[in-house]
Amino acid sequence: MNPFEILAVDSKSRARRGRLLTSHGPVETPVFMPVGTQATIKALSPDEVHALGARIILGNTYHLSLRPGAQRIARLGGLHAFMAWPGAILTDSGGFQVFSLATIRTIDEDGVTFQSHIDGSRHRITPESCIEIQELLGSDIAMCFDECTPYPVTRDYAKASMERTVRWARRCRNAHTREDQLLFAIVQGGVFPDLRRACVEALTAMDFPGYAVGSLAVGEPKEVMLDVLETVVPDLPHDKPRYLMGVGMPEDLVEGVWRGIDMFDCVVPTRNARNGMVFTSRGALQIKHSRYADDPEPIEAACTCYTCRTFSRAYLRHLFMAKELLVYRLLSLHNLHYFLTLMESIRDAVMRGSFEEFRRQFYARRCVEEPIAD
Amino acid sequence: MNPFEILAVDSKSRARRGRLLTSHGPVETPVFMPVGTQATIKALSPDEVHALGARIILGNTYHLSLRPGAQRIARLGGLHAFMAWPGAILTDSGGFQVFSLATIRTIDEDGVTFQSHIDGSRHRITPESCIEIQELLGSDIAMCFDECTPYPVTRDYAKASMERTVRWARRCRNAHTREDQLLFAIVQGGVFPDLRRACVEALTAMDFPGYAVGSLAVGEPKEVMLDVLETVVPDLPHDKPRYLMGVGMPEDLVEGVWRGIDMFDCVVPTRNARNGMVFTSRGALQIKHSRYADDPEPIEAACTCYTCRTFSRAYLRHLFMAKELLVYRLLSLHNLHYFLTLMESIRDAVMRGSFEEFRRQFYARRCVEEPIAD
Numbered sequence: 001m002n003p004f005e006i007l008a009v010d011s012k013s014r015a016r017r018g019r020l021l022t023s024h025g026p027v028e029t030p031v032f033m034p035v036g037t038q039a040t041i042k043a044l045s046p047d048e049v050h051a052l053g054a055r056i057i058l059g060n061t062y063h064l065s066l067r068p069g070a071q072r073i074a075r076l077g078g079l080h081a082f083m084a085w086p087g088a089i090l091t092d093s094g095g096f097q098v099f100s101l102a103t104i105r106t107i108d109e110d111g112v113t114f115q116s117h118i119d120g121s122r123h124r125i126t127p128e129s130c131i132e133i134q135e136l137l138g139s140d141i142a143m144c145f146d147e148c149t150p151y152p153v154t155r156d157y158a159k160a161s162m163e164r165t166v167r168w169a170r171r172c173r174n175a176h177t178r179e180d181q182l183l184f185a186i187v188q189g190g191v192f193p194d195l196r197r198a199c200v201e202a203l204t205a206m207d208f209p210g211y212a213v214g215s216l217a218v219g220e221p222k223e224v225m226l227d228v229l230e231t232v233v234p235d236l237p238h239d240k241p242r243y244l245m246g247v248g249m250p251e252d253l254v255e256g257v258w259r260g261i262d263m264f265d266c267v268v269p270t271r272n273a274r275n276g277m278v279f280t281s282r283g284a285l286q287i288k289h290s291r292y293a294d295d296p297e298p299i300e301a302a303c304t305c306y307t308c309r310t311f312s313r314a315y316l317r318h319l320f321m322a323k324e325l326l327v328y329r330l331l332s333l334h335n336l337h338y339f340l341t342l343m344e345s346i347r348d349a350v351m352r353g354s355f356e357e358f359r360r361q362f363y364a365r366r367c368v369e370e371p372i373a374d
Numbered sequence: 375m376n377p378f379e380i381l382a383v384d385s386k387s388r389a390r391r392g393r394l395l396t397s398h399g400p401v402e403t404p405v406f407m408p409v410g411t412q413a414t415i416k417a418l419s420p421d422e423v424h425a426l427g428a429r430i431i432l433g434n435t436y437h438l439s440l441r442p443g444a445q446r447i448a449r450l451g452g453l454h455a456f457m458a459w460p461g462a463i464l465t466d467s468g469g470f471q472v473f474s475l476a477t478i479r480t481i482d483e484d485g486v487t488f489q490s491h492i493d494g495s496r497h498r499i500t501p502e503s504c505i506e507i508q509e510l511l512g513s514d515i516a517m518c519f520d521e522c523t524p525y526p527v528t529r530d531y532a533k534a535s536m537e538r539t540v541r542w543a544r545r546c547r548n549a550h551t552r553e554d555q556l557l558f559a560i561v562q563g564g565v566f567p568d569l570r571r572a573c574v575e576a577l578t579a580m581d582f583p584g585y586a587v588g589s590l591a592v593g594e595p596k597e598v599m600l601d602v603l604e605t606v607v608p609d610l611p612h613d614k615p616r617y618l619m620g621v622g623m624p625e626d627l628v629e630g631v632w633r634g635i636d637m638f639d640c641v642v643p644t645r646n647a648r649n650g651m652v653f654t655s656r657g658a659l660q661i662k663h664s665r666y667a668d669d670p671e672p673i674e675a676a677c678t679c680y681t682c683r684t685f686s687r688a689y690l691r692h693l694f695m696a697k698e699l700l701v702y703r704l705l706s707l708h709n710l711h712y713f714l715t716l717m718e719s720i721r722d723a724v725m726r727g728s729f730e731e732f733r734r735q736f737y738a739r740r741c742v743e744e745p746i747a748d
Binding site: 084 | 412413414416417418419420421441442446449450451456457458667668670680684685686688689692693695696698699700702703704
């Protein structure tokens with residue numbers, strides 16, 4: 001039975017309103033997944049994240065397998081129990097981190113050998129061990145082991161890498177045993193339309209319950225990313241969820257949904273919060289700016305999050321200047337609230353058939369005099 | 375009218391069960407006041423601290439006057455509104471920080487000149503400006519400006535400093551205007567019984583609504599601290615609250631109450647939490663210890679705090695090793711819960727006339743094989 005159900009489709013775009021059934025409850029799509037790299041959404045407690053409306057989060061296979069270790073997490077009852085997260089979890093393949101964080105790595109047909117960025121210890125991941133790790137973690141959605149290629153990349157390299165990723169996807173599918181865990185494939189092929197199409201064709205022939213678009217948001221211009229979506233999405237099966245990995249800024253979410261994406265994840269709301277950048281419907285602001293030193297207003301007057309209901313910009317700026325731990329939490333809370341509320345509004349708009357109007361207003365609200373990050 | 379009411383006295387010790395009425399509600403004593411140095415209890419939100427049962431916290435005059443500034447806090451509605459704290463606040467005099475943190479300082483009869491530890495800027499505090507700052511902050515309890523002498527200190531210096539502190543107390547009393555704010559005096563005199571007694575006599579003649587014992591917990595042996603309490607407390611007026619500043623460890627709270635102390639404050643629960651040390655009824659433990667790497671138990675099985683209800687030692691150790699922000703909050707929450715629950719149990723025991731038995735059991739529980747900090 002297909003765990004993904006489409007509840008509405010937009011008439012003006014490829015946007016869809018859907019519902020993905022996981023072993024830890026339904027996930028309403030389009031959805032933004034907060035990133036919990038090391039078994040925690042940085043600075044937030046799981047009950048806070050759940051209260052914000054998140055029903056699915058992302059965990060990082062690479063990080064968790066190095067520390068505290070997948071076997072250990074399995075002994076402690078799996079990732080959900082370990083971090084006390086009641087909702088669904090998607091684990092990535094670790095491919096992105098192996099290629100971006102590991103200090104030394106060598107790739108061969110069978111897998112990747114690399115050194116830990118934590119202690120330099122030597123590790124090897126193969127498609128089979130990647131699946132084993134994710135089964136030990138017990139995530140609701142696992143990802144096939146893939147190579148995330150950089151931007152720019154030569155056509156030859158992108159082709160060889162994509163073909164290997166396809167072979168790895170087949171091995172992942174064969175290795176995968178948990179029936180309570182969905183296994184998604186990842187479309188590669190860099191910025192080359194024919195490679196992307198060939199990858200989609202090979203992967204969809206294997207009939208996965210969901211498909212991600214990989215190697216985007218790795219430094220390419222925004223138009224290039226959107227072009228790849230225009231190429232890939234129409235070839236993906238209509239009835240399966242589509243996941244744009246590592247994306248993005250609020251406008252990327254709107255544009256991704258417009259082009260038919262159902263799932264997103266990104267560190268932006270939490271990482272930027274820790275750097276003092278907060279999102280509002282009018283744009284982003286830097287809380288450390290001296291203009292907020294005496295500002296009695298909340299980050300955004302209409303926002304209903306705990307931070308905006310309780311504290312002034314002046315107080316948040318004070319905490320940030322004093323490097324007080326509370327501020328990282330309060331700003332993360334606000335930013336995640338902004339992202340999750342944005343997705344909720346997008347879902348409502350698609351459901352009501354007013355997504356085009358929503359998108360227009362989304363941009364119109366941003367064209368104002370202040371505040372803009374500086 | 376005396377805002378302090380004594381509800382019960384212990385027959386075996388000097389312990390009392392009382393209630394102090396403040397402009398922000400009643401405070402049940404004996405009480406432990408969490409420290410909110412920079413207008414935040416580090417890593418915790420004010421609603422969390424309140425939910426833990428805290429009804430009074432401490433703010434640091436020195437820190438707040440340097441950053442973000444007392445005038446600014448006053449413009450933003452006072453310290454309660456600024457930090458969204460619904461309970462009572464006691465502000466210290468700044469004396470301790472001027473003498474421990476400021477890089478250069480010179481003391482004269484009129485006040486103290488010092489350089490900020492933040493940016494080296496030059497500042498001056500007099501008894502009058504100290505009161506002005508605390509009135510701007512709008513705390514419920516203000517402290518007279520005092521000199522906190524170190525340990526050891528010569529008798530000559532302790533005498534001159536104590537006599538100056540008495541003269542400053544008179545000036546503070548004369549400068550103080552807010553009727554919604556109680557002004558407490560601070561007993562000085564080092565470890566010299568006759569100086570302490572002379573100070574008590576001079577200060578009580580001015581009839582303050584409360585008295586603190588200062589210059590303790592500054593490095594002297596525990597017995598010396600307890601000896602000073604044995605000297606000072608019997609001479610303090612029975613019907614006024616007694617505050618032991620900057621103390622302390624759980625056993626210090628028990629011994630302080632035993633000797634007639636009503637109020638305590640200390641950074642220990644929150645600071646030690648950030649260093650990975652957590653308190654239990656059996657002693658303290660270091661969460662980073664490798665013995666907890668696979669430990670599925672909470673910090674303390676009988677503890678009802680969110681941290682213990684939700685997370686294993688193994689998870690907390692993982693967060694600590696990974697330097698995840700959430701751990702500082704979870705351990706601070708547990709430690710503050712431990713301190714506030716300890717004080718609640720002490721209040722119950724004094725009220726029921728069983729404080730001697732409580733004290734015996736408090737030590738008996740600690741004489742066990744594990745866990746002890748190492």
